[in-house]
Amino acid sequence: MEYAVHHVRRPGLTRDLPYGPEDLLWVANTATLVYGERDAVLVDTYATVEQNKALVDWVRSFGRRLTHVFVTHPHGDHLFGIGQVVDAFPGVRAVATKETVAGSVAQVGPEAVGSFWEKLFPGQIPQERPVPETLDDDVIELEGHRLEAIGAGFTDTAGSAVMWVPDLRLLVAGDVAYNDTHQYMAESSTETRAHWAATADRLRELDPVAVVAGHKNPDRADDPAILAETAAYLRDFNDLDARTTTAEELYAAMLDRYPRRANPGSLWGGAKKAKSVS
Template identity: 60%
Template sequence: MSDDDPVALRFDILCGRRPGLTRDLPPGKEDLQWVVNTATLIYDDTDAVLVDTFTTVDQNQELVDWVEGYGRNLKYIYITHGHGDHFFGVKQLKEAFPAARAIATAAAAKQAAYEGSPEYLDIFWGKAFPGQIPTPPVAPEALDGDRFEMNGHTFQVIETGYTDTHDTSALWVPELRLVVAGDVAYNGIHQYMAETTTESREEWARATDILAALDPRYVVAGHKIPSNSDDPKILAETKQYLTDFNRLDATTGTAGELYEAMLQLYPDRANPGSLWGGAKKAKS
């Protein structure tokens, strides 16, 4: 269908830049110590689905304004997994679009409720972004089933297991051959490894194969350099990064050695803090 067909689906991406979470890394990459989240709007002539939100109040207000600018009725906010930087905007989106349903898999909804709890905010997100997190956070509700529809358009949930955290998912839009990958895929940014193990990184690599088997035309990473294209090759690149990390983890002795060895392979990726956090976890 052409872009001017009123029932055709289209999509757009908003990128939100913020400081990375790991900030004690060795000197030398100060200009890259930031990360970008993506939010993807999929829409027809009347309605829309938003996939993932941002971290801070200011970022999420920008997201609200962006969605409002499309003039569509926001029907769903799909959250790919329970990390706070992907769902904290639900509160502001729901205030702006009261009829929108915020949904996730049952496991991701449970994790989001935990990450939005006062206890977890105190020890993690609130420390990293004091006074900047929308409170109280609103977690998504559990989706009944593995798909939902908007005006006859099908959106299929692909559960991807353990990637950069447990119980992650991606959203497959077959009409567009679009995968909104959440954190299964990264695009020009160091992958968040602080919650991973050798075995879970292997599971993550298998998840990239699951998405590649769909033969997508576009793959939107949960974290990407804004100017990078949404080429499906990022799935293979994400898998290669995991393979390289496991290989170098097995041949290095310290977190510093692993970090430097990975930087030799990936010197220009943003957010080296994620690599440093992963290296420390691997060698702990």
């Protein structure tokens, strides 16, 4: 059994930054394929039609029968491609934890898509956006190997999960972990950020040898150290939030500590949320 990671690079979601490094105004999404001799399981999809076409072509290149696509959390840039994947691979089951399924219902609806996603990616969001079904017992069997869904609670959104592959000691972390990328915190609070950091710390106890972040710098390895980095970033944000007054001050203080991470728009969105700026 092996795994492979696919990346797509796209503009960030928060685009009204006061300033920031011009060469880092992007974010990369990942999708992970875990595969055996005959079958495979895909973890996460992408936001736009073209991104998901590229993903489908990549999965096909492995020559395996795709049995499942697992969605780690209810954000459109991870679940909007389900319909295209299901159409491309007859018989595949799109699954998620019950918490992710519950959150996905609103995310795929016309209000969320029209008011948010279509404004950012006009004419690019899939028209068919099915919701995954609940994964029975939170386990997928792949040629006799267990792939285990582990609930993570509220990380960058409610209803998050990770996929743990014990036989590879692989953690496909979704947005529970970020790799050299500013973390999305526009839905977070001081309390949920503390919970998220504690979750990242707890997952280190699995002792993974590889951790795939939902958003990463494609040039960086899937180093398990990103779990500690994710937790440290969140605690730094909470610490600096308590010591600053405005969104601009918080943004500047965090950029001083993390000047070269991709997608500073996520930091700006989190700073505005922390200081209640619309």
